[in-house]
Amino acid sequence: MNLYFDAAATTPLSEKALEAYIKTEREFFANPSSLHKEGVKAHKELERNRAEIADLISVPPASLFFTSGATESIAAVFSSFLLSTPGKVIISSIEHDAVSSWLRPLERSGWKTAMLKAKGGIVRKEDLEAELTSDTRLVAIMSVNNVTGAVENIKELVETVRSYEKGLKHRIFFFSDSVQALGKIPFDPVALGIDGASFSAHKINGPRGIGALYLRRPEAFTAIAPAGGQEKGKRGGTENLPAIAGFRAALGEWMDGAEERREHIKMLSNRIKDAINGLGFHILSPADASPYIISFASPLPSEVYTRMLSERGISVSSGSACSNNTKGEGERILLSMGIRSSEAKNAVRISLSNGSDSDGVDELIKAIKEIGHGR
Ligand code: PLP
Numbered sequence: 001m002n003l004y005f006d007a008a009a010t011t012p013l014s015e016k017a018l019e020a021y022i023k024t025e026r027e028f029f030a031n032p033s034s035l036h037k038e039g040v041k042a043h044k045e046l047e048r049n050r051a052e053i054a055d056l057i058s059v060p061p062a063s064l065f066f067t068s069g070a071t072e073s074i075a076a077v078f079s080s081f082l083l084s085t086p087g088k089v090i091i092s093s094i095e096h097d098a099v100s101s102w103l104r105p106l107e108r109s110g111w112k113t114a115m116l117k118a119k120g121g122i123v124r125k126e127d128l129e130a131e132l133t134s135d136t137r138l139v140a141i142m143s144v145n146n147v148t149g150a151v152e153n154i155k156e157l158v159e160t161v162r163s164y165e166k167g168l169k170h171r172i173f174f175f176s177d178s179v180q181a182l183g184k185i186p187f188d189p190v191a192l193g194i195d196g197a198s199f200s201a202h203k204i205n206g207p208r209g210i211g212a213l214y215l216r217r218p219e220a221f222t223a224i225a226p227a228g229g230q231e232k233g234k235r236g237g238t239e240n241l242p243a244i245a246g247f248r249a250a251l252g253e254w255m256d257g258a259e260e261r262r263e264h265i266k267m268l269s270n271r272i273k274d275a276i277n278g279l280g281f282h283i284l285s286p287a288d289a290s291p292y293i294i295s296f297a298s299p300l301p302s303e304v305y306t307r308m309l310s311e312r313g314i315s316v317s318s319g320s321a322c323s324n325n326t327k328g329e330g331e332r333i334l335l336s337m338g339i340r341s342s343e344a345k346n347a348v349r350i351s352l353s354n355g356s357d358s359d360g361v362d363e364l365i366k367a368i369k370e371i372g373h374g375r
Contacts, residue, residue: 001363003313006317008146011202012205013206014205014206014249016250016253017205017207024245028041033230045245046239050064053247056252057214063218064213065214065215067212069200070179070200072213072235076223076234077173077221081173082106083109086109088114088136089102089136089137090116091103091116092123093333094337096179116141117336118145118337120338122152123141137173139157141175143197144181144184147333148289149180149292151185161174173196178197179203179211182199182203183255184292196213196216201243201251204254205354206250206251210244268352268361269294272361272364275368276296284347293350294349297347305318305346308371318347331347
C-alpha cells in the first residue's frame with residue numbers, strides 16, 4: 001500500500017533505476033571525455049543512453065543535453081538571454097520559481113518583462129498576443145503546472161508566437177518547462193514546435209540531480225560558458241553517467257504501457273475527486289488537468305490539514321507552499337489563477353505517481369472523510 005501522495009515533489013528511485021545506476025558506476029567509471037579505451041567505452045555508453053532517452057521523449061538525440069535537472073536546464077536558457085542584447089521576455093504567472101525568479105535579474109539587465117494571467121489555470125492565447133512586441137525574444141510557458149496539474153495549450157501558444165514572428169527579422173524562443181508533463185500526459189516536443197524544454201528524472205522514479213534540456217535548434221543556442229565543452233558546449237562539466245543510466249532505466253519503465261497506466265491513474269484520481277466533491281470542497285485543478293495532480297481547498301489552513309493527514313500516515317503537500325523553501329509559491333500561483341485568498345491559504349495538493357495504488361487511495365479517502373470539515 002502506498003500512502004505517499006507527493007509525487008509532484010519527488011518520487012522514490014525505482015529498483016531498475018538503482019540497478020542501472022550501480023552497474024554503470026562500476027562498469028563505466030571513466031570520464032566519457034577521456035581518450036583511452038575506458039573513456040571511449042564510457043562515451044559510447046553515454047551516447048547509447050542519450051539515444052534511448054531521446055527516443056522515449058520522441059526527440060532527436062542531438063537535441064537532448066544532460067543537466068543536473070530542470071532548474072539548471074532553465075538557468076542555461078535564461079542565463080544565455082541575460083547576457084545577450086536586452087529585449088522583452090514573456091512568462092506566465094503560474095511558472096515555477098525556477099523560471100519566475102529569472103525575471104528580476106533580467107529586469108536589472110535592462111529587459112522588459114511581462115507576466116501573463118492564467119485565469120482558471122490556463123494561459124489564453126489572446127493574452128499572449130496582446131503582449132507580443134517586436135522586441136520580444138523569449139516566451140516561457142510551462143506544459144503542466146506543478147500546483148494544479150493544469151495542462152497548457154502549448155501548441156496553440158506556439159502557433160500564436162510563430163504567426164507573430166513572421167513579420168520579424170528574428171525568431172522568438174519558445175521555452176516550456178515540461179517537468180510535470182514528461183510521462184504524465186501525451187507530450188511531443190517536436191510536434192508542439194517548442195524551442196526548448198526542461199525535464200527532471202526524479203519526478204518519474206529516476207535519480208535526483210539529473211535531467212535534460214531539449215533544444216530544437218542547438219546550433220542556434222550559445223551557453224554563456226562552455227566550460228569543458230561537454231554536451232557539445234551547452235553544459236560543461238563531467239557527465240553524471242550513472243545518474244543518466246538511472247534516468248534511462250526509470251523513463252523506460254515509466255513509459256512502458258504508459259497509456260494503460262495513465263488510465264489507471266485517471267481512475268484513482270477520479271475516485272479522490274469524487275470523495276472531495278462529496279464533502280463539498282472546491283477542487284482547484286481544472287477539470288481536464290493532469291490526473292497526476294489534484295489541488296483542492298481544504299476546510300483548514302493547508303499546514304494544519306497536511307499535518308492531520310501526516311498523523312494518519314499520509315503524505316501530501318500544502319498546495320499553498322509546496323515546499324519549505326518556496327513558501328508562497330503555490331499561493332502566488334493560485335491567486336494569479338483567480339482563486340480566492342481564503343481558498344489559496346487552505347490549498348492542499350495530492351499528487352500521484354505510477355506507484356500509486358487502490359489500497360493507498362482507499363486509505364487517503366478514508367482519512368479525508370474522517371477529518372471531514374475539521375475540528
Ligand atoms: N519546474 C517544475 C514545474 C517543477 O515542478 C519543478 C520541481 O518541483 C522544477 C521546475 C524544478 O525541478 P528540479 O528541482 O528537479 O530542478
